[in-house]
Amino acid sequence: MDMRNLRLAGILEKAKAESPLSHEDILRLLETTEDQFGCVAQAARELREKYFQNKIFLYGFLYFSTFCRNDCTFCLYRKSNSSYQRYRKDRGEIISAARELADSGVHLLDLTMGEDPLYHNTPQGFAELLQIVQEIKRETQTPMMLSPGIVSQDVLLKFKAAGVDWYACYQETHNRALYSRLRIRQSYDERMERKSLAKAMGYLIEEGILTGVGDTHEDIAASILTMENMEAAQVRVMSFVPQENTPLAKWKTGSHFRELLIIAIMRLVMPDRLIPASLDVDGLRGLEQRLNSGANVVTSIIPPTAGLAGVSQSSRDIADGNRSLEKIIPILSRMHLEPATRREYQTWLEAQAAPAVCLGKGAVQCR
Ligand SMILES: C[S@@+](CC[C@H](N)C(=O)[O-])C[C@H]1O[C@@H](n2cnc3c(N)ncnc32)[C@H](O)[C@@H]1O
Numbered sequence: 001m002d003m004r005n006l007r008l009a010g011i012l013e014k015a016k017a018e019s020p021l022s023h024e025d026i027l028r029l030l031e032t033t034e035d036q037f038g039c040v041a042q043a044a045r046e047l048r049e050k051y052f053q054n055k056i057f058l059y060g061f062l063y064f065s066t067f068c069r070n071d072c073t074f075c076l077y078r079k080s081n082s083s084y085q086r087y088r089k090d091r092g093e094i095i096s097a098a099r100e101l102a103d104s105g106v107h108l109l110d111l112t113m114g115e116d117p118l119y120h121n122t123p124q125g126f127a128e129l130l131q132i133v134q135e136i137k138r139e140t141q142t143p144m145m146l147s148p149g150i151v152s153q154d155v156l157l158k159f160k161a162a163g164v165d166w167y168a169c170y171q172e173t174h175n176r177a178l179y180s181r182l183r184i185r186q187s188y189d190e191r192m193e194r195k196s197l198a199k200a201m202g203y204l205i206e207e208g209i210l211t212g213v214g215d216t217h218e219d220i221a222a223s224i225l226t227m228e229n230m231e232a233a234q235v236r237v238m239s240f241v242p243q244e245n246t247p248l249a250k251w252k253t254g255s256h257f258r259e260l261l262i263i264a265i266m267r268l269v270m271p272d273r274l275i276p277a278s279l280d281v282d283g284l285r286g287l288e289q290r291l292n293s294g295a296n297v298v299t300s301i302i303p304p305t306a307g308l309a310g311v312s313q314s315s316r317d318i319a320d321g322n323r324s325l326e327k328i329i330p331i332l333s334r335m336h337l338e339p340a341t342r343r344e345y346q347t348w349l350e351a352q353a354a355p356a357v358c359l360g361k362g363a364v365q366c367r
């Protein structure tokens with residue numbers, strides 16, 4: 001076995017023994033070629049099994065407003081994209097889609113929006129959304145994630161009190177220069193601070209990065225170690241998918257192998273975290289390879305007839321029902337995987353819940 005493979009084998013043994021991987025170990029793992037990937041993915045699956053057995057969590061995705069005040073260069077829904085036909089679902093549509101997803105058997109409802117000025121710039125905006133969240137919680141008794149972009153401390157406190165479990169707010173990259181080319185005119189520090197504030201309130205945090213968007217191995221290694229240190233309970237990577245009528249429309253992207261490799265490395269570095277296999281990059285046909293890489297959450301499950309969009313694939317596999325449990329579960333079974341029970345997900349959630357730090361000003365609950 002040549003030196004490169006010897007080094008790789010050593011790192012995988014270290015990961016399987018759950019010894020911390022160094023920055024250099026992660027850089028070496030990022031050099032893994034497709035023909036070497038089998039042993040890396042195998043090690044990742046072994047660690048997933050150690051923490052989650054063969055159980056997979058399933059997340060419903062409800063993108064209820066595609067209006068946004070921001071101009072992220074990678075995003076279809078950026079405010080300057082006047083060619084995209086935006087939508088804003090009303091109370092009834094949001095609640096019925098949430099009910100449909102919950103009835104289909106998902107473990108969590110991920111309520112996502114652009115930074116819609118109607119919500120962000122008017123106090124009644126979030127008050128209305130809070131009532132919707134409270135009704136969904138009452139009706140479905142399903143755990144919830146909120147992906148609203150940057151919201152105030154007051155909004156975070158109110159939604160936590162309403163029973164929202166997660167706050168998702170992806171940094172995309174922890175390289176400040178690259179960040180400023182992606183999330184233009186958005187503060188890097190504010191985005192990081194809002195996540196730690198939410199965590200202090202007792203939210204579970206999801207952190208996410210993009211790959212194939214100008215990131216280097218150094219950038220990815222830095223992000224993985226940052227995600228480990230910030231103790232994000234869920235960590236994701238998505239391949240960048242260029243969008244028409246955006247500044248990065250003509251960006252040259254490669255194969256999505258790098259996403260698979262990063263999923264596996266995240267599992268080796270953070271074996272106990274939730275790691276998504278998003279349907280939103282390669283649709284249903286990309287699910288198996290992401291699960292084979294060590295992911296344990298299927299995300300971006302969207303009901304076919306609710307008129308809801310995806311993010312990086314705004315329409316792929318939605319109307320034909322491919323992003324639904326009846327199509328997902330046979331793939332899991334083929335892989336000797338199975339959906340967790342709702343009780344198993346709830347038990348996992350409760351085992352994570354950190355006590356909220358008293359933030360004064362009527363904090364959520366100070367234990
Ligand atoms: C969840 S959605 C919208 C939520 C909220 N507006 C925000 O920006 O946090 C935003 C995320 O989707 C992902 N995303 C958006 N456009 C994408 C694209 N073209 N390719 C891959 N991922 C994309 C990015 O990681 C981004 O943080």
Ligand SMILES: C[C@H](CCN)[C@@H](N)C(=O)O
Nearest residue numbers: 147168278280299300311
């Ligand atoms: C990026 C979205 C999630 C936002 N919290 C969704 N399309 C997904 O892939 O899970």
Ligand code: SF4
Nearest residue numbers: 068070072075078114
């Ligand atoms: S990623 Fe979010 S904040 Fe950025 S343009 Fe898209 S919807 Fe708006």
